[in-house]
Amino acid sequence: MDTKRFLCALAAALVLAAGAEGGEEYPTFGICTGENVRLRQAPDTSTDSNITGRLNDLDRFVIVGETAVDGAVWYEIEHPDKKGTAWVFGKYVDTYKGDDLGTPAFAMHVRVAQSFGLTPARARVIFGAPKEKKEEKFWFEPGAMNRLRVILTYPTHRAEYVDGTLHRVDVTGGTMPFGEVRIGDPETKLHELLGAPNGEDEDGQFWELDPATFLYFKVKGGRVASMSFVHYLDA
Structure with missing residues (x-):
C-alpha cells in the first residue's frame, strides 16, 4: 500500500x-x-x-x-x-510509525480518538445513538475528490468525521476529557500539561499538535469552558 x-x-x-x-x-x-x-x-x-x-x-x-x-x-x-x-x-x-510517534502531541491525538471514537461506528459504541446525524458529500478541491462528512451530535459534544475518520470534536459540557483536560478545569492545568499555547484567536487558546491538528480551549473565569479538537483537511 x-x-x-x-x-x-x-x-x-x-x-x-x-x-x-x-x-x-x-x-x-x-x-x-x-x-x-x-x-x-x-x-x-x-x-x-x-x-x-x-x-x-x-x-x-x-x-x-x-x-x-x-x-x-x-x-x-x-x-x-x-x-x-x-x-x-x-x-x-x-x-502508524510517523516522526511524532511517542510524543505528547501524538498521545493527545490518540486519546481524543479513543474518548470520542475514531470512526462513527466506534462513537456509537461509546455513546449510543446520537441526538442528530447529518451526512453530506462535498468536493475537496486540493485533492480533486468527493468526500463524505458525517456529523454526530450528542448532548455534550459534536463530532465530525470525514471519509470515516474523526476530524473535529467540539465539547461544551459533561466530563469527557481531552487527555487529562475536562470542562471546568483551571486554566493553569492547561499550561501545566500542554505548555504555553501557540496563540489565541476567536476559537480560544490553541495548541498545535502537528501542522494540521490543533486543540482549542475557551476559558471563562479562569476555567475551561469549551474544548475543540480539529484536524484540518489536507491534499
Whole structure:
C-alpha cells in the first residue's frame, strides 16, 4: 500500500509505514490491509468459535497492544462496533510509525480518538445513538475528490468525521476529557500539561499538535469552558 492511499484512507491524519514490527508504542493508529479479516476474542486461529467481527481493506482502528503467537504478531484493537477489544492477525495490519510517534502531541491525538471514537461506528459504541446525524458529500478541491462528512451530535459534544475518520470534536459540557483536560478545569492545568499555547484567536487558546491538528480551549473565569479538537483537511 503506498503512502498516498494510506493518507487518503485516514483522511490525511496518519502516515503509512509498512509491516508489523516489534517495539511499538501503544495506543496508536492502525489500518486493515485485507478483505473479510476475522476479529477474534483471543490471538488464536485454532478455532472459529471466537470470531467477534470482521474488518475490510482500509478500515481504521486504535491499536492498544500486541503479542506474539508461534512467532506471528497479533494486534489487540478497540473493537470497531462492540464494547471491549478484539485481536487481529498482524499480517493484515499497517501501523502508524510517523516522526511524532511517542510524543505528547501524538498521545493527545490518540486519546481524543479513543474518548470520542475514531470512526462513527466506534462513537456509537461509546455513546449510543446520537441526538442528530447529518451526512453530506462535498468536493475537496486540493485533492480533486468527493468526500463524505458525517456529523454526530450528542448532548455534550459534536463530532465530525470525514471519509470515516474523526476530524473535529467540539465539547461544551459533561466530563469527557481531552487527555487529562475536562470542562471546568483551571486554566493553569492547561499550561501545566500542554505548555504555553501557540496563540489565541476567536476559537480560544490553541495548541498545535502537528501542522494540521490543533486543540482549542475557551476559558471563562479562569476555567475551561469549551474544548475543540480539529484536524484540518489536507491534499
